[in-house]
Structure formats: structure tokens, C-alpha cells
Amino acid sequence: MDLKYHEMKLWFFLGISGIMLIYGCKNSSDDKLPYLGHKTMVDGQPVYHKIRPYRYLNQDSIWISDDTLKNYVYVADFFFTSCPSICPKVMKEMTRIYEAFKDEPRVKLLSFTIDPVRDNVPRxxxxxxxxxxxxxxxxxLTGEKEFTFELANDFFVVALEDPEAPGGFDHSGKIILVDREGHVRSFSEGTDASQTPRLIEDIKKLLRESFAND
Amino acid sequence: MTKKIFFAIILSALLYYSCENTPYVQGQFLYENKCANCHQSNGEGLGNLVPSLRSDKPADISSWVCIITGGKKDTIASDNSFLVREMPAFKNLSPTELANIINYVNHSFRPEFKETTIKEIQTYVAECVNNQ
Structure with missing residues (x-):
């Protein structure tokens, strides 16, 4: 009798914790993506880290700026065409994202070259x-080199000139997700293919959030 | 008792190896470390920038050996620009390592797979022009 009571108690608690677990997980997946980076408070309102304004020429010699992108969510990476190291791997993950959102007009992809001397518009x-x-x-996108290194910082990407590095530049292979206001909302390591599906889900989540009122 | 343990070890080793997708474990390791960065883990390459290794046709092993050990460089050009596609040379691979990489690639990415022997590789290495 006593044993049965304990058994029931055990099942009861297992059931409760199971429900709580499912509920907790469900809630977190419905949550908004976090705002990444340093947050400050101005007049009691949070001000989130934001990418600085920029203007670059794209492969068709068209000016692309933060203003051009205000109606889109986008992913960005930093690369250079003669890169012998991690770039092909990161590019492959970018093409996976491209394929996933090929028919979704509200998503764009940006690849900034960190070697603008060689990577001009025709190249x-x-x-x-x-x-x-x-x-x-x-x-x-191609633009001024020093500015691009600084812009990369805003994307939490390390990019710098280093004669010792393969190809003459050192950079991290992050793929960064940015919302319509220029806030960084998620990222993946482009060198790790297993992270791409998660980033694709985050893009979908950000789309739902960003265009909820449209 | 020791006999039982011995058989258990043999059995689990067999099980472990039968679960591996490729019989070319060293080839897979070398491929992942030296080739997959550009040719990608699934051999697909990157558009027209990095050639795919997947094909229905059997591979030309002798030219593969020369390209792996000697590298390859060509350019894609348009009216007003050019891009250099360059594969570095992997000079220090032994014939055994070459055979393992090539067999791994063929076994994984080409249905017309036929195993290449180390002896064949040695012949091809000797025949390569760009190594001389």
C-alpha cells in the first residue's frame, strides 16, 4: 500500500515535470531572437547594438546601403575571391541559405570583400x-578597405590584413543575421555546416517577427 | 572467461567497422583535412569556382595523381576581368595516402567505383610530367 502511494507520487511528479519541460521548450521557440551585442539605456529605453551606416558598390555597379536594405532581413559574410583558406567552405553555407530562401523576396545575402584592391566590380x-x-x-560588395575592417567589427567579425595568413588576410568565417533596423540577431560559424539549419530557422523566425504588422 | 571477453572485443570491433560508411578511413581523414575545404565534404565543389568530384563516369586516375601531387592553376576570364582558380600541390603524400584518398573519393562520390592499387599509383606518380 505504502509502496503504491510512493509510486503514484513519483508518476505525478514525473508527469508535472514533463508538462513543464514541454511547455518551457515550446515557449522559448516562440520567443523573439535576442539582440546581440552591447545594450545601453537611453531615457529608460534600451538601445541595442547597430551596424553603422554604409554604402558599397555591388557586382553590377549598383550602390547598396543600409538604407537599401531596410525592407529586408539579410545575412552577411566577409570574404575575398582569391582566398585559399576558409572562404569556399563559408561560401558553400551561404549558397545553402541562398537555396533555402531563393523564392523569399524579403531575404537578401551580402558578401563583403576585404580585398577591394583586387576584388573590383568586374571581378x-x-x-x-x-x-x-x-x-x-x-x-x-566592394568598398574602402579600412572602413570594411571597421564595419566587420560591427558584425562581430574579425577582419584584418596579415601577410602571414593564407592569401594575405585573416578573417573569421561567421555568417551574420541582421534585421530591418540593422541589429545583429543571430549568427553561425560558416565553417561548421551543422550550424546552418539552425540559422535558416532563425531567419524564418526573424521574418515572422519583422513582417508581423505588414 | 578471457575467451569470452576476447570474442566480445572482436565482435564489437567488427560491428564498429561495419557501421563505418567507408572502408577508406585514412582516405576520409585526409580528404576532410586537405580537400574538403574547397571540394566540400560531399564532393560537390562550389559552382564553377571549384570543380565537383561527383560524376557518373569513371575517373581518370593518372591525371588525378598528377593534379594532386603537382597542383593545378587556370583562369576564368570575362571581357574585363579574370579569376585564378588554383589547386595547391600536395607533394608530400605517399603512394599509400594517395591511393586511400582516391579510393575514398571514388567510393563515396562515383558509382562506377573500381579500387586503385598502390602499385598503380606508384606507376602514375612516376609518369607525372609536372613532378619532374
Whole structure:
């Protein structure tokens, strides 16, 4: 009798914790993506880390700026066309994201070159053509080098010139997700293919959040 | 008792190896470390920028050996620009390692797989022009 009572108690608690677990997990997946980076308070309102304004030429010699992108969510990476190290791997993950959102007009992809001396507009066009992508969806951007290194910091990407590194530049292979207001909301390591499906889910989540009122 | 343990070890070792997808474990390791960065883990390459290794046709092993050990460089050009596609040379691979990589790639990415022997590889290495 006593044993049965204990057994029932055990099952009761197991049941409760099971429900709580499911409920807790469900709630967190419905949550908004976090705002990444340093947060400050201004007049009692949180001000989140934001990418600085920028303006770059794309592979078709069209100016692309933060203003151009205000109606889109986008993912960005930093690369250079003659990169012998991690770039092909990160590019592959970018193409996976591209394929996943090929028919979703509210998503764009940006690849900033950190080697603008060699990667001018014609070369970026050739690169994009040989990657076989839609030029209106995926922008390959070239601009001033020092500014790009600083801009990379805003994306939490390390990019710098280093004669010792393969190809002359050192950079991290992060793929960064940015919302319509220029806040960083998620990222993946582009060198780790297993993280891409999670980032794709985060993009869907951000789309639901960003266009909820449209 | 020791006999039982011995058989258990043998059995689990067999089970472990039968679960591996490839019989070319060293080849897979070398491929992941030296080739997959550009050719990708599934051999697909990257558009027209990095050639795919997947194909229905049997591979030309002798030219593969020369390309792996000697590297390859070509350019894609348009009217007003060019891109250099360059594969580095892997000079220090032994014939055994070459055979394992090539067999791994063929076994994984090409249905027309036929195993290449180390002896064949040695012949191809000797025949390569770009190694001389």
C-alpha cells in the first residue's frame, strides 16, 4: 500500500515535470531572437547594438546601403575571391541559405570583400556569375578597405590584413543575421555546416517577427 | 572467461567497422583535412569556382595523381576581368595516402567505383610530367 502511494507520487511528479519541460521548450521557440551585442539605456529605453551606416558598390555597379536594405532581413559574410583558406567552405553555407530562401523576396545575402584592391566590380561580377546566383538576391560588395575592417567589427567579425595568413588576410568565417533596423540577431560559424539549419530557422523566425504588422 | 571477453572485443570491433560508411578511413581523414575545404565534404565543389568530384563516369586516375601531387592553376576570364582558380600541390603524400584518398573519393562520390592499387599509383606518380 505504502509502496503504491510512493509510486503514484513519483508518476505525478514525473508527469508535472514533463508538462513543464514541454511547455518551457515550446515557449522559448516562440520567443523573439535576442539582440546581440552591447545594450545601453537611453531615457529608460534600451538601445541595442547597430551596424553603422554604409554604402558599397555591388557586382553590377549598383550602390547598396543600409538604407537599401531596410525592407529586408539579410545575412552577411566577409570574404575575398582569391582566398585559399576558409572562404569556399563559408561560401558553400551561404549558397545553402541562398537555396533555402531563393523564392523569399524579403531575404537578401551580402558578401563583403576585404580585398577591394583586387576584388573590383568586374571581378566580383565574374565570381557571382561563376557561383551561378541571382544578382538581385545576393550582393557582392566592394568598398574602402579600412572602413570594411571597421564595419566587420560591427558584425562581430574579425577582419584584418596579415601577410602571414593564407592569401594575405585573416578573417573569421561567421555568417551574420541582421534585421530591418540593422541589429545583429543571430549568427553561425560558416565553417561548421551543422550550424546552418539552425540559422535558416532563425531567419524564418526573424521574418515572422519583422513582417508581423505588414 | 578471457575467451569470452576476447570474442566480445572482436565482435564489437567488427560491428564498429561495419557501421563505418567507408572502408577508406585514412582516405576520409585526409580528404576532410586537405580537400574538403574547397571540394566540400560531399564532393560537390562550389559552382564553377571549384570543380565537383561527383560524376557518373569513371575517373581518370593518372591525371588525378598528377593534379594532386603537382597542383593545378587556370583562369576564368570575362571581357574585363579574370579569376585564378588554383589547386595547391600536395607533394608530400605517399603512394599509400594517395591511393586511400582516391579510393575514398571514388567510393563515396562515383558509382562506377573500381579500387586503385598502390602499385598503380606508384606507376602514375612516376609518369607525372609536372613532378619532374
Amino acid at each position: 566580383l561580377k565574374l565570381y557571382a556569375d561563376n557561383l551561378g546566383i541571382n544578382h538581385d538576391k545576393w550582393y557582392f
